[in-house]
Amino acid sequence: MRKLATVAFSFCAAVFLSQYLIPSGHFIAAVCSALGAALALLLPRRFRLRAALILMALAAGFCTSGLHRHFHFERVMALDGQTLSARAVAVERAEETDYGGRVVAKLHVPGVPKTKIRLYLYGEYPDIAAGDELSFTGRFRAADTLFGEETDVFFSKGIFLTAYPDRDVTVTGASRSIAYLPARLSAAVSDKITALFPQETAVFLRALLIGETANLYGNKTLAEALRLTGTAHIVSVSGMHVAFLMNTLALLIRRRRYLPVVGFPVLLLFMGMAGFQPSVVRAGIMQVFLMAAPLFKRQNDPPTALSAALMLILIQNPYSARSVSLQLSFSATAGLLLFSERLLRFFERPFASVKNVLVRRAVRAALSAPASSIAALGLSLPLTALHFGTVSLISPLANLAVLWAVSLAFSLGVLTLVAAFITGPVGALSFLPAALAFLTALPGRFVLWAVKIFARVPLAAVYTSNPLITAWLVYLYLLILLLILMRKNKARPVIPVCLSCISLCAVLIITSVSAAGTAFSVTALDVGQGACTVFESEGRVAVVDCGSIGGKDAGDVLGRYLMGRGRTRIDIFVLTHYHEDHINGLETALARMPVSAIALPQPADEDSEAYAFVSSLAFAAKADIIEITHNVSARLGGVELQLFAPVGSDSSNERGLAVLCSHGAFDTLITGDMSIISEEKLLYLNAFPDIELLVVGHHGSKHSTSETLLRTLDPELAIISVGYNSYGHPAPDVLQRLAREGVSVYRTDEIGHITFKAS
Secondary structure, eight states: OHHHHHHHHHHHHHHHHHHHTOSSOHHHHHHHHHHHHHHHTTSOHHHHHHHHHHHHHHHHHHHHHHHHIIIIIHHHHTTTTOEEEEEEEESSOOEEOSSEEEEEEEEEOTTSOOEEEEEEEESSOOOOOTTEEEEEEEEEEESOEETTEEOSHHHHTTEEEEEEESSOOEEEEEOOOGGGHHHHHHHHHHHHHHHHSOHHHHHHHHHHHHOOOHHHHHSHHHHHHHHHTTOGGGGSOSHHHHHHHHHHHHHHOOOGGGHHHHHHHHHHHHHHHTTTOHHHHHHHHHHHHHHHHHHTTOOOOHHHHHHHHHHHHHHHOGGGGGOHHHHHHHHHHHHHHHHHHHHHHHHHGGGTTOOOHHHHHHHHHHHHHHHHHHHHHHHHHHHHHHHHOEEESSHHHHHHHHHHHHHHHHHHHHHHHHHHHHHOSSSTTTHHHHHHHHHHHHHHHHHHHHHHHHHTSTTSEEETTSHHHHHHHHHHHHHHHHHHHTGGGTOOTHHHHHHHHHHHHHHHHHHHHHHHTOOEEEEEOOOSSEEEEEEEETTEEEEEEEEESSSOOHHHHHHHHHHHTTOOOEEEEEOOOOOHHHHTTHHHHHHHSOEEEEEEEOOOGGGHHHHHHHHHHHHHHTOEEEEESSOEEEEETTEEEEEEOOOOOSSTTTTOOEEEEEETTEEEEEOTTOOHHHHHHHHHHSOOOOOSEEEOGGGGOTTSSOHHHHHHHOOSEEEEOOOSOSSOOSOHHHHHHHHHTTOEEEEHHHHSSEEEEEO
């Protein structure tokens, strides 16, 4: 079976090379590999077969990538930019969004290969279930951008086009194909979970049981806690969930020889209900290998099963190689296969003298969880740092604390749903689902509670935005590599472990001391189409606004920036007004670190909903709320922070605060989204010095940043906080005004984070 593993891994290597290093010329690479295989036949006998297999598998991988690109991808991409009438079949239930809805469907256009598309539904739209046949006329675009930025997310899922209907989408019928049964069952399970469990528990269980994470990540506090603690994998359906499912089946099916008979169809159904995500397909294929090996009187070989699973996924869609979830799933599984048993034996060394068999089994069972968690992190941690810029320090402890409850919640959840579908709402056993739901909710609530508690631990995670953390991570893996190379010399791992811990502490101390010594800095964070400005002075932090409508989580961007600089607290949070692109990152920011006070304008009636949102977050975070009704100033480290009360009343923009931050002779002014009229009122009612830095109003709207403002304040520098948008920001008129006044302009959409420092 190891020959199959050699072939499969080589095939996969070729596909990954095609995606990342050789985007074209796949057939040339295939021919070169095939020629290399022919030449390999001239090698000595002991190397001949393996070298030939590797090179032929590489040729097959390059050829598969080329064929998929030529016969599928390029023909589908021919629809990019076209408007035409089309038919499609929904592959899942339509999902509600802020603007209407969206649904993934399989497109049927004559002369074009069938492919998945993301169909956007605006306004009122019909109920759409998996298997519904749809008819529409719309404009097609390549699914390679998200909020104006290039992305691989859709291609990796096999979704190559997005469609924007010109008119209503019509449901013309329903497919009777059994292929849509898992998606329909998944929707029914989702509805049943919603009916049986409290809201937050239901959100968690939908993610745990069927991989439905849309509502989970809508709960920013919970989503942030999962990321910080490295436990997000528990709600990403993968090998752990397949193991839970098979263990549950094993408890119900006492005779093991019947397990494959029931397990194969149940496993296929479960993969379909989870949307055939790469991580669950990988786990499902490996489980099939495990169950099938005894039937064919062969031993199961996990590396072979892992490589074969990856190969099958990439044959179906080579672009799956770009899937972050697939990379993390396979790297974690490879880490388990390579290191878990070795780590477990190392952890058992102190108990080697224990003679009692029962005690040794108990010790082994207790140590297997931390050994598995650390082993899985061994290869997945670099990918997590690369893709997300996060290293969760508390992940092993958090996983150890909650995995038993996750397993229990999964098994009880499956039993609850089976009981709910069998008994129905009436009958002698109608009480059973509610009773089981109560029991299921207990471990579910424990997981949610524990994850949030661990997320509040100081330095639960560190960020690679800090170059010292990146250097430490490289140092850590060099130590691990050295330990592996010296294993024949029986090197003691205690010394590398101590060195890595000491070096991490040194990095954190250096970062904290360096940040505390900053005299003054102002940073406009790149949050997309929104605003978030950070003032730092002598260890104190003030943040003005935190929001974005450009697809980025402004609170996440803020948290990464501050914690990467060793900051663990925000002294004051100023919200200039209540629009979403200035406040919707607050929830994540408060989940990431404590805030002493939140300053904001007095709300009008139209602001009541947003004010209630902010107030509830402040109450939960134990942050004081300060309503600014008149001008106030405060000393923060080495700066003076002045908050100017609203001067207008016509809209939320005009009722916003202005902020002046002064450090010696360096003055920075933020006017929020004020219009030109409100700017002139602000100048008339208050005395301002000549300023050095202006944060351009309303993201560069032509209705802000007047010539009067520029001539009165005479700024030398200007920052425009802007991202992908359909408003025309920044307006050419504003850029011309700034140029005429000789102001140097810096834009977050072009530069990223923008920092100015003063000594």
